[in-house]
Amino acid sequence: MKAQLPTAIFLDLDDTILDDTGSVARCWREACEQYAPQLGPFTPEEINDAIRTYSSWYWGDANRHRQGRLQLELARREIVEETLRRLGAERPEIAHQLADRYSVLREEAMEPFPGAIDALHRLRELEIRLALLTNGNAISQRRKIDKHQLHIFFEIILIEGEFGVGKPDKRVYLHALEQMKVRPAETWMVGDNLEWDVAGAQQAGILGIWHDFQGTGLPASNTVKPDRIIRSLTDLVT
Numbered sequence: 001m002k003a004q005l006p007t008a009i010f011l012d013l014d015d016t017i018l019d020d021t022g023s024v025a026r027c028w029r030e031a032c033e034q035y036a037p038q039l040g041p042f043t044p045e046e047i048n049d050a051i052r053t054y055s056s057w058y059w060g061d062a063n064r065h066r067q068g069r070l071q072l073e074l075a076r077r078e079i080v081e082e083t084l085r086r087l088g089a090e091r092p093e094i095a096h097q098l099a100d101r102y103s104v105l106r107e108e109a110m111e112p113f114p115g116a117i118d119a120l121h122r123l124r125e126l127e128i129r130l131a132l133l134t135n136g137n138a139i140s141q142r143r144k145i146d147k148h149q150l151h152i153f154f155e156i157i158l159i160e161g162e163f164g165v166g167k168p169d170k171r172v173y174l175h176a177l178e179q180m181k182v183r184p185a186e187t188w189m190v191g192d193n194l195e196w197d198v199a200g201a202q203q204a205g206i207l208g209i210w211h212d213f214q215g216t217g218l219p220a221s222n223t224v225k226p227d228r229i230i231r232s233l234t235d236l237v238t
């Protein structure tokens with residue numbers, strides 16, 4: 001087993017260790033159901049659909065995504081406020097309450113993928129050295145790491161909001177390699193984001209493994225070529 005594994009593995013957090021996407025639809029639905037009665041003629045479904053549509057547009061731009069994820073709660077408030085304004089229901093205070101409710105529900109719902117924690121324990125038993133490389137806001141990422149006691153697995157934890165730049169910036173990978181004193185050729189990176197986790201790592205000479213947690217296969221529009229595709233972290237240790 002050990003012979004097939006590298007000296008070090010870098011791991012992404014959201015949608016790699018923690019199931020981030022799995023609760024999105026339910027949490028928006030719940031938040032919309034709670035606040036729709038205060039928003040006039042609109043059904044919860046209409047508000048939900050409008051938020052999801054505007055949200056897709058909002059997060060579809062790389063620069064907006066970066067700004068937004070570094071101040072996630074604020075970004076969600078802006079998304080809901082603008083959605084309601086476009087619907088003709090300009091109610092900023094309700095928009096903020098709805099967005100905040102969604103943020104609370106998302107954080108409560110976020111759990112490790114089945115088998116993920118066991119896989120991390122197994123990798124440490126095999127003396128594979130681990131680093132966590134995550135984009136996003138420092139406070140919320142630290143809160144997730146603390147809640148799930150993830151710090152025990154990692155020699156270094158690099159968070160975009162603390163480091164100053166995020167994946168796929170090569171500096172993230174180079175810094176992690178330097179801190180760990182490992183060479184790219186003896187390192188793997190595992191994550192769900194083809195640009196950030198796979199292409200970013202490959203640019204630094206690290207083997208890029210795509211975590212296809214939804215089992216959808218590579219998107220038709222994708223140009224990134226993962227060195228390996230896994231369905232769960234368990235695949236690394238079985």
Ligand SMILES: [Mg+2]
Pocket residue numbers: 012013014015016191192193
């Ligand atoms: Mg991720």
